Amino acid sequence: MSETTKRTRRYVLAERPATPTGSLQKGVLRYEEDVPVPRLQAEQVLVKVEWMSLDPATRSWMNDTPSSLPPSPLGETMRALGAGTVSASEHPDFAVGDRVCGLLGWQEDAVVNGSILRRVPEGVPLNASLNVLGxxxxxxxxxxxxxxxxxxxxxxxxxxxxxxxxxxxxxxxxxxxxxxxxxxxxxxxxxxxxxxxxxxxxxxxxxxxxxxxxxxxxxxxxxxxxxxxxxxxxxxxxxxxxxxxxxxxxxxxxxxxxxxxxxxxxxxxxxxxxxxxxxxxxMDHEARFDEIEADLLPRLRTGELRSREHVVEGLTAAPAALHTLFDGTNTGKLLVRVGHS
Ligand SMILES: NC(=O)c1ccc[n+]([C@@H]2O[C@H](COP(=O)([O-])OP(=O)(O)OC[C@H]3O[C@@H](n4cnc5c(N)ncnc54)[C@H](OP(=O)(O)O)[C@@H]3O)[C@@H](O)[C@H]2O)c1
CATH class of the missing domain: 3.40.50.720 (NAD(P)-binding Rossmann-like Domain)
Known part of the structure; x- marks a missing residue:
């Protein structure tokens, strides 16, 4: 795959955790800087990731056993839901500036097939697409x-x-x-x-x-x-x-x-x-997400549906933040504000 001159930062799943639950040993996640962003192929979209979701499933995806999804592959960007803005597109349905969410991974810039993306409704903050609307x-x-x-x-x-x-x-x-x-x-x-x-x-x-x-x-x-x-x-x-x-x-x-x-x-x-x-x-019910959104969105807009967020700043804060889900110190939906320098 050819590369562009653009560089990004990411976490790769470098080795499986020693135990299926509990804290991660050093070396499970490898932080990489200066990672070349691949040139877009047909149907692909480049997303500037602004928010990343940390979920209890994130820990399970690191293991070698199937959970809600097959294990996150070793040597690749760690799996995560994210939300951001399209910065380049070779997909007919997406243009620069579109606000989207999907499995974008632990990285600042994601190249994904447009078919895995959902549009974030107008007027709704990106982070809501990983919380009440996600x-x-x-x-x-x-x-x-x-x-x-x-x-x-x-x-x-x-x-x-x-x-x-x-x-x-x-x-x-x-x-x-x-x-x-x-x-x-x-x-x-x-x-x-x-x-x-x-x-x-x-x-x-x-x-x-x-x-x-x-x-x-x-x-x-x-x-x-x-x-x-x-x-x-x-x-x-x-x-x-x-x-x-x-x-x-x-x-x-x-x-x-x-x-x-x-x-x-x-x-x-x-x-x-x-x-x-x-x-x-x-995730088995993706075909119904529009129906669910149609029910939840008006309730979100009127303020009838309330939520709290626990935001940590920057991609590098993600590994240490994960444990808050399991010791109960997260105070709402656990989100990483990815930030770009
Ligand atoms: N079925 C699905 O498709 C699906 C999708 C998403 C999430 N989930 C599941 O939904 C659950 C909630 O996920 P979430 O993302 O909303 O996380 P969350 O509730 O925002 O955070 C996890 C909370 O679980 C509580 N907790 C942790 N360990 C506990 C224990 N041993 N006993 C009792 N409470 C404990 C803690 O709150 P306290 O301080 O109150 O203990 C902690 O703050 C998880 O089990 C997750 O796997 C399922």
């Missing part, structure tokens, strides 16, 4: 609409409720007329979940989740929107109502200190109460 909103919407399907008056419990997916899930459940109980890890996060309209929020680090459920959900839980799995999910299962739905959205607890996943002991409540428990991966 992975967080699409995931919460699909989990709630397809699996949770809360009805007026039902009780919904959302775990990691203050997070980017969780906080949208809380708001969508409230919009359907359900009673919503959040679970989050600090008093400040619980305050935010209540500000979003949740009826209650349990701080799982201070309160016993099981005891809180028996107090707060006297008629049982109709929908569990679970981002955590393991012991947290296990504590909720004894409270499922008849015909409840359990949305398996995430399993972030398996990253706990690198100890790996905890078993479920209370699975039999699913049987006795005729419960449907189902996992999903939002």
């Amino acid at each position: 992975i967080a909103g699409q995931t919460a919407w699909l989990g709630m609409h397809d699996i949770g399907r809360p009805r007026k008056g039902e009780t919904v419990v959302v775990t990691a409720a203050a997070g980017s997916v969780g906080s949208v899930a809380v708001q969508l459940a409230l919009a359907s007329g359900a009673r919503v109980i959040g679970v989050a890890g600090t008093p400040a996060k619980c305050t935010w979940v209540r500000e979003l309209g949740a009826d209650e929020c349990v701080n799982y680090r201070e309160d016993n989740v099981s005891a809180a459920c028996s107090r707060l959900c006297p008629d049982g839980i109709d929908v569990i929107f679970d981002n955590v799995g393991g012991a947290m999910l296990d504590a909720l299962l004894p409270y499922v109502a008849v015909n409840a739905r359990v949305v398996l959205c995430g399993a972030i607890s398996r990253h706990d200190g690198g100890r790996g996943p905890a078993p479920l002991h209370n699975w039999f409540h699913l049987l006795f109460n005729r419960v449907r428990m189902e996992g999903f991966i939002y």
Whole structure:
């Protein structure tokens, strides 16, 4: 592939992490400067990356085992969702200045096929395309609409409720007329979940989740929107109502200190109460992203849908920021403002 005189910076996945969860040893990610930007082929687009998304899946993609997607290839730019502006185009649908998002990778300038890009709607900040209008909103919407399907008056419990997916899930459940109980890890996060309209929020680090459920959900839980799995999910299962739905959205607890996943002991409540428990991966539903956007965009524009961001500055801040998702110190959608010098 021929090169241009333009140079960029990026992180390459240089070796696999020694353990499937937990911190990364030195050498997993290699920072490269002065990387030549390839000349565009037909259908390709050069994007100046302005925002990059760090997601729990980012850590899984570094491993040698398939997760939501196949492993990020060794020796190539590390995979990530990003948003930016088209700076050159050989694709008929994209022109210089267009605002786009997609899998752009850990780099300042990305050459990608135009077919993988989505346009960011006019008037919407680029970063929203990685948050409420992107992975967080699409995931919460699909989990709630397809699996949770809360009805007026039902009780919904959302775990990691203050997070980017969780906080949208809380708001969508409230919009359907359900009673919503959040679970989050600090008093400040619980305050935010209540500000979003949740009826209650349990701080799982201070309160016993099981005891809180028996107090707060006297008629049982109709929908569990679970981002955590393991012991947290296990504590909720004894409270499922008849015909409840359990949305398996995430399993972030398996990253706990690198100890790996905890078993479920209370699975039999699913049987006795005729419960449907189902996992999903939002990327499988790309064909529906326009439909989801059409529902979420007006709510974003009117301010009905609220979100928080935890922004770190510069590409080189990304490796150290990743762990905040797993120790709970991120305070909203974890984004890197890529910046260019
Ligand atoms: N199915 C899909 O297609 C899909 C797509 C995107 C994301 N997801 C999943 O959705 C979940 C949330 O992702 P996100 O991007 O929105 O992240 P996030 O919620 O913004 O951040 C992660 C939060 O998880 C909580 N957490 C971490 N370890 C925990 C543990 N051991 N027990 C309880 N809570 C823990 C922490 O909050 P606290 O301080 O409250 O503990 C942390 O802030 C993840 O599991 C992710 O994998 C799934």
